[in-house]
Amino acid sequence: xxxxxxxxxxxxxxxxNGSRITDRSLQIVLAALPAALFGVYRFGIPALxxxxxxxxxxxxxxxxxxRVAKRPASVGDGTAAVIxxxxxxxxPATLPWWxxxxxxxxxxxxxxxxxxxxxxxxxxxxxxxxxxxxLAWKQRMDLDAALVNYAxxxxxxxxxxxxxxxxxxxxxxxxxxDLFLGRQVGGIGTTCGAALLAGGAYLILKGxxxxxxxxxxxxxxxxxxxxxxxVDPVRFASPAFHLLTGFTLIGAFFLATEDSxxxxxxxxxxxxxxxxxxxxxxxxxxxxxAEGLVFAVLVGNLIHPLLDKIRPRALGKVE
Amino acid sequence: MRMMxxxxxxxxxxxxxxxxxxxxxxxxxxxLRPSGPVTLLHPRPAETRAIPAAKIGDAVxxxxxxxxxxxxxxxxxxxxxxxxxxAPFPGxxxxxxTAVSIAPARPEVFDDAFQAVRQSPSLAxxxxxxxxxxxxxGLQRLADAGRPIKTLVVCGVDQDLLVFxxxxxxxxxxxxxxxxxxxxxxxxGIEEVVILTRKEAVQGFGHIVGRVVxxxxxxxxxxxxxxxxxxxxxxxxxxxxxxxxxxxxMSAEAVAAVGVAFGTGRIPTTKFLTVxxxxxxxxxxxxxxxxxxxxxxxxLGAAMSEGDRLVxxxxxxxxxxxxxxxxxxxxxxxxxxxDAAAALHVSDYPCINCGECVRVCPARMQINLLVRYLEAGKxxxxxxxxDLGSCVECGLCSYVCxxxxxxxxxxxxxxxxxxxxxxxxxTNA
Numbered sequence: 001x002x003x004x005x006x007x008x009x010x011x012x013x014x015x016x017n018g019s020r021i022t023d024r025s026l027q028i029v030l031a032a033l034p035a036a037l038f039g040v041y042r043f044g045i046p047a048l049x050x051x052x053x054x055x056x057x058x059x060x061x062x063x064x065x066x067r068v069a070k071r072p073a074s075v076g077d078g079t080a081a082v083i084x085x086x087x088x089x090x091x092p093a094t095l096p097w098w099x100x101x102x103x104x105x106x107x108x109x110x111x112x113x114x115x116x117x118x119x120x121x122x123x124x125x126x127x128x129x130x131x132x133x134x135l136a137w138k139q140r141m142d143l144d145a146a147l148v149n150y151a152x153x154x155x156x157x158x159x160x161x162x163x164x165x166x167x168x169x170x171x172x173x174x175x176x177x178d179l180f181l182g183r184q185v186g187g188i189g190t191t192c193g194a195a196l197l198a199g200g201a202y203l204i205l206k207g208x209x210x211x212x213x214x215x216x217x218x219x220x221x222x223x224x225x226x227x228x229x230x231v232d233p234v235r236f237a238s239p240a241f242h243l244l245t246g247f248t249l250i251g252a253f254f255l256a257t258e259d260s261x262x263x264x265x266x267x268x269x270x271x272x273x274x275x276x277x278x279x280x281x282x283x284x285x286x287x288x289x290a291e292g293l294v295f296a297v298l299v300g301n302l303i304h305p306l307l308d309k310i311r312p313r314a315l316g317k318v319e
Numbered sequence: 320m321r322m323m324x325x326x327x328x329x330x331x332x333x334x335x336x337x338x339x340x341x342x343x344x345x346x347x348x349x350x351l352r353p354s355g356p357v358t359l360l361h362p363r364p365a366e367t368r369a370i371p372a373a374k375i376g377d378a379v380x381x382x383x384x385x386x387x388x389x390x391x392x393x394x395x396x397x398x399x400x401x402x403x404x405x406a407p408f409p410g411x412x413x414x415x416x417t418a419v420s421i422a423p424a425r426p427e428v429f430d431d432a433f434q435a436v437r438q439s440p441s442l443a444x445x446x447x448x449x450x451x452x453x454x455x456x457g458l459q460r461l462a463d464a465g466r467p468i469k470t471l472v473v474c475g476v477d478q479d480l481l482v483f484x485x486x487x488x489x490x491x492x493x494x495x496x497x498x499x500x501x502x503x504x505x506x507x508g509i510e511e512v513v514i515l516t517r518k519e520a521v522q523g524f525g526h527i528v529g530r531v532v533x534x535x536x537x538x539x540x541x542x543x544x545x546x547x548x549x550x551x552x553x554x555x556x557x558x559x560x561x562x563x564x565x566x567x568x569m570s571a572e573a574v575a576a577v578g579v580a581f582g583t584g585r586i587p588t589t590k591f592l593t594v595x596x597x598x599x600x601x602x603x604x605x606x607x608x609x610x611x612x613x614x615x616x617x618x619l620g621a622a623m624s625e626g627d628r629l630v631x632x633x634x635x636x637x638x639x640x641x642x643x644x645x646x647x648x649x650x651x652x653x654x655x656x657x658d659a660a661a662a663l664h665v666s667d668y669p670c671i672n673c674g675e676c677v678r679v680c681p682a683r684m685q686i687n688l689l690v691r692y693l694e695a696g697k698x699x700x701x702x703x704x705x706d707l708g709s710c711v712e713c714g715l716c717s718y719v720c721x722x723x724x725x726x727x728x729x730x731x732x733x734x735x736x737x738x739x740x741x742x743x744x745x746t747n748a
Contacts, residue, residue, distance in 0.1 A: 013714035264674025314706035
């Protein structure tokens, strides 16, 4: 009589919606790819080399560190590749190989694995790496210096640096549509606003990132820029100019939205986005750096646990 | 059937899981006859030396109360026959049972102990006979003088997906439910009776006395704490129960069992259950409590192979058991077979803080933070600062977790451990 079939015991729930970290990473890569490919089209083979090296070295650093630290292999979840790609997209196309590899080391090992690996990083790894490179190799990361040997059919000056140095008259001939369609100088994958916007919209619709952070980011940036522009339109560029240049769109859709370093509640997400967006403008307009958006992201990352204290009241919470 | 419900291509919305409606045409199933001995799980006291007050070979009548340890716990025999085995049976979360096996024999003789009680209905007597009746009425909840029950909530909706057992009982056994409600009102001083049903069926129960309240189709709106908060506007404070607020939730089947017992003088012993085989086509079965689940599945032609999962209950809140020999219990509303190939595998991957759980949680808990404490075994902090006590145990957090963390299991374990610690502390105080 007894049926001795071996059954497997498990926990409830027995269903799952099928989401996987690997899929999320894949979606982010897909969303970022149009902007990255546009960078390759614009800056040529060197850009492809930087992107390929950034992604591959990031993956290898992840693999090497998890091996050495005897942590579970996490390279398959694709998060290291995402970090590598986003990091590479913010670099000038001519950055030497050793700087790229150092950068991915900083991103993967210093900014992520030392904090505990997947899900434990307090700061966005790609932003940390860019920030350290900007401080360490100022000249190499200077987009105007890095791209001096390129011949473009549009003004070959990094728009934000031009505004910082010469005021708005320096960029008054730049049509906004040109900026949006990528006819500007910038990091490899940061110049084509249209591609970044499309990628961001795709991620929002797929549910990988939340609309609250990018939208409040852009709103915060526009509002702060508008105040500056109203006060001194000669020195400070218009909100639209800020939204379409530098790292704005990659920052709004890809950096600020990184899971582990951003808040999860509705109001905190709105505050976080707005804070990062407005600090980015503060740094651009009155700070040292022409483009200090990654520092703004890091400040946002720093306050995110605090912001997430603003949370809805749990069901039946007893004070 | 796909046990893995994949997200839609555009995944920005919240998961939309709906309770199963009662099939439009459903006939009362032919009750199963147990093929061999039935097995009853009798709660066993913690002292391992406790000697059961019954022995192998004892004759048992249908409907007879078997109280093995003289401490108020008992089971009710669904058959006439003789005890063939008494064996220890470990349950989940440290619960211990004695498995009492009874081989059925002819002729069927019904126990008449309840007949005497029936003439003068009282709550104490009902509680003394109906604890192991179908639906597990839990009538002692009505008898606690310290927290009087004012409102009886008859659940004609099922709490888990795919299941329609209670909906069937509400639709098919109105007469028994009606009598059960009357008995409970008379004996327990209940002021109001609320009948929960699916939203579109509110009009259909005029023959049953009570306020009929419709429950949303979307999971998990039928869970008592959410019914309390959303439909009655009385959120249950964290760590307390519906009974503390004067509400008692009882399944339609439990109320019907009370009605049947007082109507016929016999303790009902057969249980309705929704059986969901691997093909996903749910069917209704009726089986004596104590019947092997394997027999129920065989009767319905539901195959199982090695590595499959056998779940008592539904896909979101059920309990997996390890053997087809497991018996139907008074509260087994459903049996679900999960194909090995489609089974979900949990992982020990860390939380990536995506926030899906936070947005899906009906209790508005900060699960992304809570789970970090639970993983580290810091249950007191989890309860004190991260609202562990608010959890309604719907399982949606685990359902959406990208890292496939067994969050619901962590929560259940934490609650169990805290309760155990408190019990020990109060005993040793």
